[in-house]
Amino acid sequence: MVETTSFLLGDHQHNDNYPASDEEIPTIDYSMLLSDDTDQRSIALQLLAHACEEYGFFYLVNHTMPDDVLKTVLKRISDYFDPKTVDERRISYKKHPSDKFQWRQNANDGENREYLKVIAHPKDQVPSNPISLSKVTEEYNNEMRKIALGLARAMSKNLGFDENYIEKALDMKLGFDVITMNIYPPNSEAKSDIGLTDHTDPSFVITLMQDVNGGLQILSHQGNWINVYIPHHAILIQLGDHLEILTNGKYKSHVHRVLVNNNKVQRISIVTLHGPSLDKFVVPDTKFVDDENPQTYIGMTYRESLEANGDNLIDLQSSLELIKLA
Numbered sequence: 001m002v003e004t005t006s007f008l009l010g011d012h013q014h015n016d017n018y019p020a021s022d023e024e025i026p027t028i029d030y031s032m033l034l035s036d037d038t039d040q041r042s043i044a045l046q047l048l049a050h051a052c053e054e055y056g057f058f059y060l061v062n063h064t065m066p067d068d069v070l071k072t073v074l075k076r077i078s079d080y081f082d083p084k085t086v087d088e089r090r091i092s093y094k095k096h097p098s099d100k101f102q103w104r105q106n107a108n109d110g111e112n113r114e115y116l117k118v119i120a121h122p123k124d125q126v127p128s129n130p131i132s133l134s135k136v137t138e139e140y141n142n143e144m145r146k147i148a149l150g151l152a153r154a155m156s157k158n159l160g161f162d163e164n165y166i167e168k169a170l171d172m173k174l175g176f177d178v179i180t181m182n183i184y185p186p187n188s189e190a191k192s193d194i195g196l197t198d199h200t201d202p203s204f205v206i207t208l209m210q211d212v213n214g215g216l217q218i219l220s221h222q223g224n225w226i227n228v229y230i231p232h233h234a235i236l237i238q239l240g241d242h243l244e245i246l247t248n249g250k251y252k253s254h255v256h257r258v259l260v261n262n263n264k265v266q267r268i269s270i271v272t273l274h275g276p277s278l279d280k281f282v283v284p285d286t287k288f289v290d291d292e293n294p295q296t297y298i299g300m301t302y303r304e305s306l307e308a309n310g311d312n313l314i315d316l317q318s319s320l321e322l323i324k325l326a
């Protein structure tokens with residue numbers, strides 16, 4: 001049984017190897033962003049603009065992800081990753097190597113997690129076995145896409161455009177969405193302190209839900225590591241590399257990592273990269289380029305930026321450094 005109540009697994013601020021603070025992370029109320037009350041909406045938009053510019057990540061509360069969908073998806077993921085059946089997963093992945101999904105189990109100095117990555121949009125390509133997992137993953141992604149598109153509309157207004165600006169600029173109707181289901185072992189079973197090493201993620205935004213808190217840290221604009229404690233049923237939103245490129249760095253993506261050194265129990269996270277369409281050429285909009293803000297990135301299609309790290313599209317890694325102008 002998956003317990004979806006969030007609780008703190010450890011005292012990360014006391015770990016000398018990975019110092020991090022409990023600095024507050026902004027909270028955005030999704031229902032207020034959509035409110036019919038114009039005053040309420042404009043306050044929510046201002047808070048969102050502040051969170052996007054000054055932080056680049058925030059907790060989203062009062063959103064539209066149904067509780068039962070989250071509960072079910074966490075339960076199915078927990079069943080799928082049953083430690084007793086890991087050899088079946090290894091064999092089945094070997095028999096069906098595919099670039100439509102990717103399964104890995106890593107236990108080493110740099111990474112301690114088992115994960116399944118699947119393409120969820122424009123065509124749902126979640127492996128059909130087990131069917132119980134694929135069905136609810138599709139449902140989860142349908143709900144999460146609506147939320148990501150809602151955020152795109154709100155951010156478009158904050159950037160001074162009409163509400164369809166980001167959706168069009170990134171061609172999100174055909175957006176390439178990839179879901180990673182991560183399971184991190186408890187500390188006692190991990191081979192090192194690191195669940196997942198420092199990285200940023202491509203895409204427009206990254207949405208993250210989890211069963212329990214434990215070890216996710218984000219590097220702030222100011223260069224401080226911050227512990228992430230996601231409130232119960234909230235979604236962690238992180239801005240992705242391609243929003244940074246489009247806005248020429250006005251909205252930035254952030255380095256983050258996962259530690260497992262304080263985890264008493266295993267942790268599951270569901271991370272969705274809501275991407276542009278694969279063929280969309282993403283380049284800084286001239287609106288964000290002027291004498292004070294010279295163009296920081298060259299343009300590239302989303303496909304090229306994903307392939308820059310190898311030929312497997314689903315092996316999503318940041319390519320920001322590659323396209324950064326001196």
Ligand SMILES: O=C(O)CCC(=O)C(=O)O
Pocket residue numbers: 180182196201208216256257258269271
């Ligand atoms: O599991 C987490 O908390 C973060 C995972 C992550 O950053 C990723 O999958 O890209």
Ligand SMILES: [Fe+2]
Pocket residue numbers: 199200201256
């Ligand atoms: Fe990430």
